Amino acid sequence: xxxxxDKSVDSTNIGASFTAAALPAAIAFLALYFFYKxxxxxxxxxWISISVQIASLMTISxxxxxxxxxGKVDLSVGSMVGLSGVVAGLSFPNLGxxxxxVLVLAVGLAIGLLNGFLVGVLSMSPIxxxxxxxxxxxxxxxxxxxxxLFDFPEAFTFIGYGRLLGLPILTLIMLSVLAVGLFVMxxxxxxxxxxxxxxxxxxxxxxxxxxxxxxxLLYGAVGMSAALAGLMTIARINSAPSGTLGVGLELSVxxxxxxxxxxxxxxRGSLLRVALGVWLLGMLSNGLILxxxxxxxxxxxxxxxxxxxAGLDVLRTxxx
Amino acid sequence: xxxxxYTKTAVAALAYVAALWLNQAAAAExxxxxxxxxxxxxxxxxxxxxxxxxxxxxxxxxxxxxxxxQVRHFADKRAAELGxxxxxxxxxxxxxxxxxxxxxxxxxxxxxDAIVVTPIDESALxxxxxxxxxxxxxxxxxxxxxxxxxxxxxxxxxxxxxxIGKAAVDWVKAHxxxxxxxxxxxxxxxxxxxxxxxxxxKLFAQAGIEIVAKQDSADQASGLTIxxxxxxxxxxxxxxxxxxxxxxxxxxxxxxxxxxxxxxxFIGGQDGSIEGLTAVNQGKAYKASAAILINDLGANxxxxxxxxxxxxxxxxxxxxxxxxxxxxxxxxxxxIANYSKN
Numbered sequence: 258x259x260x261x262x263d264k265s266v267d268s269t270n271i272g273a274s275f276t277a278a279a280l281p282a283a284i285a286f287l288a289l290y291f292f293y294k295x296x297x298x299x300x301x302x303x304w305i306s307i308s309v310q311i312a313s314l315m316t317i318s319x320x321x322x323x324x325x326x327x328g329k330v331d332l333s334v335g336s337m338v339g340l341s342g343v344v345a346g347l348s349f350p351n352l353g354x355x356x357x358x359v360l361v362l363a364v365g366l367a368i369g370l371l372n373g374f375l376v377g378v379l380s381m382s383p384i385x386x387x388x389x390x391x392x393x394x395x396x397x398x399x400x401x402x403x404x405x406l407f408d409f410p411e412a413f414t415f416i417g418y419g420r421l422l423g424l425p426i427l428t429l430i431m432l433s434v435l436a437v438g439l440f441v442m443x444x445x446x447x448x449x450x451x452x453x454x455x456x457x458x459x460x461x462x463x464x465x466x467x468x469x470x471x472x473x474l475l476y477g478a479v480g481m482s483a484a485l486a487g488l489m490t491i492a493r494i495n496s497a498p499s500g501t502l503g504v505g506l507e508l509s510v511x512x513x514x515x516x517x518x519x520x521x522x523x524x525r526g527s528l529l530r531v532a533l534g535v536w537l538l539g540m541l542s543n544g545l546i547l548x549x550x551x552x553x554x555x556x557x558x559x560x561x562x563x564x565x566x567a568g569l570d571v572l573r574t575x576x577x
Numbered sequence: 578x579x580x581x582x583y584t585k586t587a588v589a590a591l592a593y594v595a596a597l598w599l600n601q602a603a604a605a606e607x608x609x610x611x612x613x614x615x616x617x618x619x620x621x622x623x624x625x626x627x628x629x630x631x632x633x634x635x636x637x638x639x640x641x642x643x644x645x646x647q648v649r650h651f652a653d654k655r656a657a658e659l660g661x662x663x664x665x666x667x668x669x670x671x672x673x674x675x676x677x678x679x680x681x682x683x684x685x686x687x688x689x690d691a692i693v694v695t696p697i698d699e700s701a702l703x704x705x706x707x708x709x710x711x712x713x714x715x716x717x718x719x720x721x722x723x724x725x726x727x728x729x730x731x732x733x734x735x736x737x738x739x740x741i742g743k744a745a746v747d748w749v750k751a752h753x754x755x756x757x758x759x760x761x762x763x764x765x766x767x768x769x770x771x772x773x774x775x776x777x778x779k780l781f782a783q784a785g786i787e788i789v790a791k792q793d794s795a796d797q798a799s800g801l802t803i804x805x806x807x808x809x810x811x812x813x814x815x816x817x818x819x820x821x822x823x824x825x826x827x828x829x830x831x832x833x834x835x836x837x838x839x840x841x842x843f844i845g846g847q848d849g850s851i852e853g854l855t856a857v858n859q860g861k862a863y864k865a866s867a868a869i870l871i872n873d874l875g876a877n878x879x880x881x882x883x884x885x886x887x888x889x890x891x892x893x894x895x896x897x898x899x900x901x902x903x904x905x906x907x908x909x910x911x912x913i914a915n916y917s918k919n
Contacts, residue, residue, distance in 0.1 A: 297809050306805055306806065306809060404851075418834040494826075496830075498797060500643065546792060546807065547809065552765055
């Protein structure tokens with residue numbers, strides 16, 4: 258009997274280890290496959306390229322994951338990126354670089370806090386509120402920018418391609434955001450409160466957690482990170498097209514976060530796994546382009562990966 | 578009176594030749610590519626002489642695009658010049674069919690004189706075309722074609738692809754590039770604009786230019802990422818052709834960041850957007866754009882609709898596409914000047 262129990266515990270542990278290791282294993286397998294098909298894939302130069310290409314996505318995905326762990330969602334991030342780009346493009350000639358950056362981050366924070374107020378304090382549906390914001394902010398961006406905005410100050414666009422300590426500045430910003438996220442989740446009450454809210458909002462309130470304030474802060478962080486990602490993107494492309502900047506980004510963020518194993522219902526999650534999820538998406542995109550896979554096939558493969566990841570997550574939850 | 582069989586045969590032959598000539602003349606008359614801008618403008622001007630007021634509605638499928646905003650600007654400008662026309666615009670974005678249908682429905686209810694629409698889905702719009710035409714509202718299409726429409730505001734994607742493809746081939750020959758490699762961006766979800774890249778493919782195949790990568794991209798960010806990645810695999814890449822200027826602008830950014838000498842690469846775009854034209858004017862890697870005469874295109878939206886309403890002139894026409902490059906600075910300056918607010 259005890260032997261049987263031991264066996265079942267062993268098999269559970271093995272199963273749990275397998276599902277927990279599924280994402281790193283998928284990354285390793287894909288890396289080897291792409292390397293086999295296109296040897297340039299595994300060069301340091303290419304991996305640095307990938308890190309730059311996923312920098313904006315990662316910058317939003319980290320605070321977004323924390324928000325989702327609290328059982329809330331923000332679907333307005335793509336338009337927030339677009340609006341930030343436009344606000345920056347309009348402000349550079351009048352305010353200079355530093356004041357523009359501060360203004361854009363403040364706008365992102367303010368919009369995030371407003372979303373948080375509507376969801377956290379007024380208990381409105383996060384999906385409805387942020388879908389509304391998605392449309393509103395995109396409209397606002399286009400209204401503010403009837404003409405294209407491009408050719409920004411060189412000192413600003415340097416952020417998009419320059420290096421510091423041998424690493425691209427965009428990569429360093431992304432890693433800083435990840436580090437802050439990990440610190441918040443591991444070392445601060447906010448991290449514990451976030452998970453508690455995600456598990457049971459009512460219970461969290463009853464034990465004295467300031468649920469409304471926490472939710473507002475989390476939305477504020479997402480808004481600010483989207484504004485930062487907007488700045489990073491326009492520094493990279495040296496242009497702020499109001500119609501296309503950040504379009505569909507909310508889906509990419511959701512994909513990455515769900516790949517990282519944060520459930521839509523919240524209550525649990527790991528930022529390192531989310532980071533791996535973002536990396537997997539970046540790697541997929543990079544490898545498929547290197548192999549010159551047609552777009553239609555790329556879309557199907559990416560979709561398939563997401564479905565497989567969702568399946569693994571179900572397995573993990575059941576064994577959990 | 579026809580008596581001898583020889584005479585009859587000769588007359589019959591003459592009649593046949595005359596009929597053939599008349600047919601060809603009629604075909605030329607109905608060929609939108611043969612219609613001149615002057616003919617289109619003359620008809621539009623005549624429409625306003627009657628003192629009547631007209632309402633023309635214009636629905637583009639991606640109204641968020643900078644170049645579309647400019648087309649609208651020139652349509653409004655032409656309407657203001659004529660003084661007898663009001664142009665209504667919708668807010669269809671991202672090829673959203675439902676938004677477009679709602680707008681068209683509203684315009685039919687409003688009883689406008691003409692609807693000019695970029696058909697996102699012809700079969701879905703067909704019932705609305707019938708409904709509009711039954712109410713004597715003229716139905717014109719922009720870019721895409723629909724059977725039974727009263728007019729067509731077009732520009733030729735094949736011509737665009739040919740112009741930019743030929744410019745790239747000429748550059749390869751002039752610079753004696755050995756084993757030239759190209760990246761071509763596409764938009765496979767919109768097969769109606771496929772000649773923008775299929776014509777390039779044909780010309781490259783004839784010239785022995787190898788297309789090493791073909792990827793969907795219609796915006797700066799993806800143009801940058803794709804080019805950056807392809808350059809890793811093919812550092813000796815010599816040509817990038819963008820489906821539009823936005824993708825090519827992204828490619829140009831990738832080349833700038835990578836620090837590649839502008840002399841080693843030909844980047845070409847299509848449309849003639851202000852960002853693309855500005856990059857061409859810098860005289861670096863971005864060598865050319867197949868530019869639509871955007872002021873004429875915007876004005877054609879109004880004039881061709883007026884011609885369809887009043888039957889004063891042709892209602893089917895193409896707006897010419899030209900090569901914008903440093904080789905013709907005057908034309909490049911003129912195209913850039915189109916974007917200055919006036």
